[in-house]
Amino acid sequence: MSLETDDGHDDHHHHHLPAVEDWPRGFGEASWWPFITAVGGSGIYIGMALWILRDVVGSPLIGIGAAVASIGLFLVGIYGWLYHAFITKFWTRDITAAGPVSLRWGMITFLGTEIATFGAIFAYYFYFRAGTDWALPAATPTEALTGSLIIANTMVLIASSFTLHWAHHAIRHNDRKNFVRGMGLTVFLGLVFLGGQTLEYYQFIVTYGFNFTEGVYGSAFFGLTGLHGLHVALGIVILSIVFIRGLYGQYSAERHLSVSTASMYWHFVDIVWVFLVVVLYVGAGQI
Amino acid sequence: MEINAQIALTVFMGVLLVAVAAWLTRIEDWRSYSSTAGGVVSQGERSEYIEQEKPAGLIRWLTTVDHKDIGILYGIYGLTAFAVGGLMVVLMRVELATPSTTLVGPALYNSLMTSHGITMLFLFGTPIIAAFSNYLIPLIIGADDMAFPRINAIAFWLLPPSALMIWAGFFAGPLGLGFEAPQTAWTLYTPLSTGSAGGSLDPAGGAGIDLMLLGLHLSGVAATMGAINFIATIFTQRDENVTWANLDIFSWTILTQSGLILFAFPLLGSALLMLLADRNFGTSFFLADGGNLLWQHLFWFFGHPEVYILVLPMMGIVSYVLPRFAGRKLFGFKFVVYSTLAIGVLSFGVWAHHMFATGMDPRLRASFMAVSMAIAIPSAVKTFNWITTLWNGRIRLTTPMLFCIGFVSNFIIGGVTGVFLASIPVDLVLHDTYYVVGHFHYIVMGAIAFAGFAGIYYWFPLVTGRMYQATLGKAHFWLSFIGTNITFFAMILLGYGGMPRRYATYLPQFTSLNVIATVGAMILFVGQIIFVWNLVNSWYAGKRVESGDPWDLKRDGVHTVEWQWFDRKIETAITDGGEEEQNAVTDGGEPIDKSENN
Ligand code: HEM
Ligand SMILES: [Cu+2]
Numbered sequence: 043m044s045l046e047t048d049d050g051h052d053d054h055h056h057h058h059l060p061a062v063e064d065w066p067r068g069f070g071e072a073s074w075w076p077f078i079t080a081v082g083g084s085g086i087y088i089g090m091a092l093w094i095l096r097d098v099v100g101s102p103l104i105g106i107g108a109a110v111a112s113i114g115l116f117l118v119g120i121y122g123w124l125y126h127a128f129i130t131k132f133w134t135r136d137i138t139a140a141g142p143v144s145l146r147w148g149m150i151t152f153l154g155t156e157i158a159t160f161g162a163i164f165a166y167y168f169y170f171r172a173g174t175d176w177a178l179p180a181a182t183p184t185e186a187l188t189g190s191l192i193i194a195n196t197m198v199l200i201a202s203s204f205t206l207h208w209a210h211h212a213i214r215h216n217d218r219k220n221f222v223r224g225m226g227l228t229v230f231l232g233l234v235f236l237g238g239q240t241l242e243y244y245q246f247i248v249t250y251g252f253n254f255t256e257g258v259y260g261s262a263f264f265g266l267t268g269l270h271g272l273h274v275a276l277g278i279v280i281l282s283i284v285f286i287r288g289l290y291g292q293y294s295a296e297r298h299l300s301v302s303t304a305s306m307y308w309h310f311v312d313i314v315w316v317f318l319v320v321v322l323y324v325g326a327g328q329i
Numbered sequence: 330m331e332i333n334a335q336i337a338l339t340v341f342m343g344v345l346l347v348a349v350a351a352w353l354t355r356i357e358d359w360r361s362y363s364s365t366a367g368g369v370v371s372q373g374e375r376s377e378y379i380e381q382e383k384p385a386g387l388i389r390w391l392t393t394v395d396h397k398d399i400g401i402l403y404g405i406y407g408l409t410a411f412a413v414g415g416l417m418v419v420l421m422r423v424e425l426a427t428p429s430t431t432l433v434g435p436a437l438y439n440s441l442m443t444s445h446g447i448t449m450l451f452l453f454g455t456p457i458i459a460a461f462s463n464y465l466i467p468l469i470i471g472a473d474d475m476a477f478p479r480i481n482a483i484a485f486w487l488l489p490p491s492a493l494m495i496w497a498g499f500f501a502g503p504l505g506l507g508f509e510a511p512q513t514a515w516t517l518y519t520p521l522s523t524g525s526a527g528g529s530l531d532p533a534g535g536a537g538i539d540l541m542l543l544g545l546h547l548s549g550v551a552a553t554m555g556a557i558n559f560i561a562t563i564f565t566q567r568d569e570n571v572t573w574a575n576l577d578i579f580s581w582t583i584l585t586q587s588g589l590i591l592f593a594f595p596l597l598g599s600a601l602l603m604l605l606a607d608r609n610f611g612t613s614f615f616l617a618d619g620g621n622l623l624w625q626h627l628f629w630f631f632g633h634p635e636v637y638i639l640v641l642p643m644m645g646i647v648s649y650v651l652p653r654f655a656g657r658k659l660f661g662f663k664f665v666v667y668s669t670l671a672i673g674v675l676s677f678g679v680w681a682h683h684m685f686a687t688g689m690d691p692r693l694r695a696s697f698m699a700v701s702m703a704i705a706i707p708s709a710v711k712t713f714n715w716i717t718t719l720w721n722g723r724i725r726l727t728t729p730m731l732f733c734i735g736f737v738s739n740f741i742i743g744g745v746t747g748v749f750l751a752s753i754p755v756d757l758v759l760h761d762t763y764y765v766v767g768h769f770h771y772i773v774m775g776a777i778a779f780a781g782f783a784g785i786y787y788w789f790p791l792v793t794g795r796m797y798q799a800t801l802g803k804a805h806f807w808l809s810f811i812g813t814n815i816t817f818f819a820m821i822l823l824g825y826g827g828m829p830r831r832y833a834t835y836l837p838q839f840t841s842l843n844v845i846a847t848v849g850a851m852i853l854f855v856g857q858i859i860f861v862w863n864l865v866n867s868w869y870a871g872k873r874v875e876s877g878d879p880w881d882l883k884r885d886g887v888h889t890v891e892w893q894w895f896d897r898k899i900e901t902a903i904t905d906g907g908e909e910e911q912n913a914v915t916d917g918g919e920p921i922d923k924s925e926n927n
Contacts (some may be wrong), residue, residue: 072383072392076479080486082549087543091494092537094609098506123479144476144565151557156597161342162599163626166614168341169623254612261612265603 079119085112114262124283142299149303153310156273160314163269167262167322176327179256183246187323191245195238196319202231203312206281210305216295218288225285228308232278239271259326266322273311280304283297335690342630342677357435394478399485400464401792404785406488407457408861411778413496414448415857417441422816422850426781428837438833440534444496446515447541449773451548452492454639457781459485459555461531461646462583464792466890469577471568476561484554487547494544498537504775508535514831515821516632517542519615519624523607542605549594549601556587557592561585573620577889578659581666582645585673589634589641592677597631600624629680637676638774641669643780644711647733651715654730655722656885661714668707685753686760694753701751708744712737727880728802732783737811739775743768746821761831770817774853779809783859789864790879791895795871801863808856815849815887875899 089109096102170176178184186192208223246252254264284304287293293301383389383398395401421441426433433441463481469475475481499509511534513522521540538873563584567576603614604624615624652659659665674754681689681697715737724730746768750756759765782805789797819842828839835843882888888896 071395071398071478072389073394073479073482074392076394076482077391077486080483083483084487084490084547087494087547088490091497091536091540091543094536095506095508098508098536127479144561147561147564148477148557151560151591154591155553155557158592158595159599161592162596163603165341165627165630166603166623169335169626170617170619172336174621175618254606254610257613257615261603261606261614265606265612265614269599 064131073123073126074120077119079116079123082114082116083117085109085115088112145299145303146194146306151305153306156310156314160266160269163262163265164321167266169256169261170258171321171325171327178259178326179252181250181252181256182259182326183250184326185253186242186250187247187326191238191242192319192323194231195235195242196315197215198231198238199235199312202228202235205231206305206308210298210301213288213298213301214295218291218293221293221301222285222288225281226290229267229278229281229285232274232281232308236271236274236278239267239274264323270311270315270318273314277304277308277311280307290316335622335693340691350396368403380469394482396463396467396474396478396481397792399481400460400462402485403456403463404460404487406492407453407460408864410448410452410456410492412857412861414445414453415854417448419850419854421445422847425834425835425843426847428835428840428843430833433833435833436509436512439514439831440510442496442831443511443514443534445704447495447545448492450515450635450639451545452488452495453553454773454777455548456488458583458639458642459552459906460782461579461788462559462642463554465788465891466562466580466583467566468894469889470563470571470580470832471890472562472566472671474566475558475568477558480554481558484551484558487551491544491547491551494540494547497540498534508537508540509540510534511541516628517604517624518628519604519607519621522604523615524762539605539608542601542608542617544920546598546601546605549598552590553594553598556590559583559587560591575801578648578662578665578669579642579645582641582648582669585669586638586641589638589673589676593631593634593638596627597635599633600627603782611878614640622684622689625684625687626680629683630677632683633680634676636769636772637672639777641672643670643736646780646784647736648714650713650729650783651733651737652718652722653787653880653882653885653889654725654727654733655719656724657718657722658887659714660717660720661710664710665714668710672704672705675700675707679704679751682751682756685756687830698751698753702748705744705748705751708740712741712744723885727786728797728799728806729783729787731803731806731810732779732786735806735813736776736779736783738810739771739779739813742818743771743776746771759824762824763820763828763830766830767817767824770820771813775813775817779813782806782809785864787880788891789867791891793868793871793875795867796874796879797863797867801859805856805860805863808852808859812851812853812856816846816853817849819843819846819849824840 086109089105089107091105091106092099092108093102096105099105140311206228207226209221209228211226212218212220252260252263254260281304284300287300383393383395386517390398390402393402398812418441420433421438424430424438430438463475466472496510498508501507502509511522513534517538524535524538562574563580603612606612607614607616613620615621648659648665679697679701682701683691685694685698715733719734747765750759750765750768786797786802789795823839823842823846826842877899878888878892880892882892
């Protein structure tokens with residue numbers, strides 16, 4: 043963690059301005075990106091609200107449109123923020139000693155919040171699963187719950203953790219080629235997993251007629267797998283950013299912080315999946 | 330099924346907490362974070378707050394990533410919400426001056442009550458704390474800014490839309506949009522909140538509830554982002570000579586609070602989305618047999634930590650400010666820190682004391698009673714430390730000090746009534762009566778708001794460079810103190826008499842105490858009008874502070890970091906600008922706040 047402290051001791055106490063390279067230009071403590079990101083983020087909620095109010099506003103498309111536009115704005119904000127804060131001038135931008143450590147802490151605490159986010163739905167499931175009148179809805183595709191698709195998909199996700207670890211290991215040894223390969227492979231495996239999950243949803247909903255309105259188990263199943271799927275999708279976005287930055291030649295054995303934080307996230311999502319398979323697929327109580 | 334399920338749930342929550350703790354101890358090498366490891370200890374001057382670093386006008390405020398500006402934004406936001414929530418409750422108290430409905434009907438009453446609670450807890454309480462912590466913590470711990478200045482700004486800008494969504498129902502009704510303000514109370518208990526006729530048709534507010542759920546979720550996201558930021562800041566951005574051993578008490582309480590937010594708010598977030606799905610997508614998270622009890626478990630697993638999320642930082646402010654006017658250091662500093670951490674941990678183990686009357690498993694109920702009693706111990710430790718700090722101290726009764734003492738006094742009554750409620754047999758009698766309303770208002774109004782006032786007055790010169798009017802400040806204190814005690818003591822008595830909470834009407838035998846409570850509320854109201862006037866007026870026209878030590882802290886050797894920063898800022902201003910210099914000469918170095926420093 044003391045890698046960067048050797049940037050001159052006299053300098054050490056100077057005020058580091060947070061936003062020197064930013065838009066609007068020429069100021070040290072001003073940036074439009076947070077405001078844009080927040081407007082986009084809130085817009086997603088307002089879009090949902092308008093969708094719920096579809097009878098009042100006249101059409102469900104208004105809400106959906108607002109939400110989609112807001113997602114776009116949100117992504118623009120995130121892009122501008124990441125670009126100016128981390129990506130531009132990757133090699134020359136000055137970093138404080140505390141910068142990398144605080145980003146690690148940011149990720150650790152974020153994963154803490156994720157435990158609580160998942161925890162609420164797991165708590166819901168356990169609450170009913172442990173109850174004496176637990177019963178699966180009639181439409182539950184019991185044999186498919188432990189079928190080949192789910193096993194294959196799980197293997198794919200676990201494999202992606204290994205490929206990611208391999209990439210991380212490579213960049214630690216300045217092996218850029220294998221780093222990029224490993225990242226690309228991980229993103230690919232993530233996409234395969236999402237594809238597998240889509241197929242599974244299709245089978246369950248269309249073939250077996252089992253969807254989220256099917257009682258407690260239906261809600262728990264689609265709530266948990268859906269939430270997890272969203273996390274995988276977000277993880278793919280994060281890993282892709284790292285992958286693309288890698289293609290552009292960023293990162294080295296000394297400078298690969300976002301590789302580490304992205305891996306922490308991905309491994310976490312992976313572990314949640316294994317837990318989920320054990321309690322929700324295998325532990326549903328079909329035996 | 331109930332018993333097994335609840336035990337399973339409790340065990341699960343317990344395992345979750347242990348797992349989190351274990352995980353945290355493993356994931357990082359904690360010792361590597363001690364700041365002394367850096368080794369560079371040079372007390373260089375830091376460059377100052379230069380206005381040119383920001384654009385002018387409105388754009389400055391929309392684009393700012395400076396923690397001080399964001400702190401001011403949070404403060405304005407929180408006080409606006411305080412005014413809105415206050416006006417709502419004034420209407421309610423006027424209605425309650427008579428037993429029957431006169432001014433507002435039952436539906437509007439329920440809406441006001443729901444929004445009053447949500448506004449005060451989520452839109453005033455959490456943001457006003459963020460105002461203090463954003464402005465002060467980077468200064469106090471010697472950081473350049475927050476660890477993630479841009480995330481800091483994003484988190485703030487999520488809040489205004491969330492408030493609009495929470496209040497939307499009040500505008501929709503009069504505009505004829507077909508939905509109303511929610512009438513679910515802040516606890517959002519199912520099945521009332523799931524809607525009897527499906528999503529948008531229920532009598533408790535229709536889509537107004539959906540909008541409120543979305544708004545609450547958004548505000549929770551903002552609070553969570555803030556918490557992540559504070560943890561990262563306090564862990565990694567401290568100056569070399571700020572160590573764990575000499576970290577100030579306010580930062581300790583913010584750190585603990587952020588830890589609570591980290592697990593409480595996202596859990597509420599998921600529960601809110603599950604409720605939203607039940608209302609709109611036909612899922613059955615809370616519709617199955619036992620779902621109503623499950624909602625209560627999830628809600629209070631968030632809800633009890635939430636009350637400590639609000640009170641811990643305010644205790645931090647009192648622990649920070651009160652010793653300054655007692656001419657000595659905080660008594661038993663270590664124990665105040667330990668008790669903060671103890672409360673933080675215990676607060677996740679008491680949630681079911683809000684559910685004693687639901688017919689839950691008696692063994693579980695008893696254990697929650699035991700933990701709830703135990704949490705009173707660290708709270709009492711703090712109280713005794715404050716009192717001992719005052720003991721034989723050289724007390725200066727400035728406005729912030731008065732509010733600190735008022736805090737301690739009100740917290741004692743709020744805490745003692747809490748311990749009574751934590752006892753199952755007593756709670757079964759008093760649950761859902763005005764006694765509970767009295768209990769928590771002694772804390773949320775009498776303590777949390779009071780500490781907020783103390784902080785606002787204490788740091789007013791630091792933020793604005795001007796002094797408020799001391800006489801008005803004291804008037805504000807006395808009106809608030811007397812008003813609080815009249816209003817909420819009357820409620821405690823009403824609760825003993827058996828008056829149920831959350832109704833727009835009541836039996837005639839409760840009239841006189843209700844009139845007293847309404848009179849108390851009006852006294853409070855007058856006090857707050859004075860407060861707002863004093864604040865706004867002094868911000869624009871108050872006397873400029875010329876000394877870097879408006880509170881005479883140097884005399885007692887407690888001129889803390891943020892005031893040293895202020896001192897340097899004032900000095901640079903005087904050497905730079907002519908106008909300032911003239912003022913300094915005419916006033917002849919007299920401390921501006923003579924009346925406050927008698
Ligand atoms: C000394 C420790 C405390 C104990 C033992 C305690 C105990 C209790 C109990 C048992 C109840 C449930 C009463 C019922 O509904 O029948 C309650 C309600 C409440 N307490 Fe406390 N309390 C304590 C401190 C606090 C603090 C510090 C706060 C606020 C910061 C607080 C805020 C509340 C609120 C808001 C409610 C009512 C929630 C509702 O039903 O709307 N309490 N307390
Ligand atoms: Cu509680």
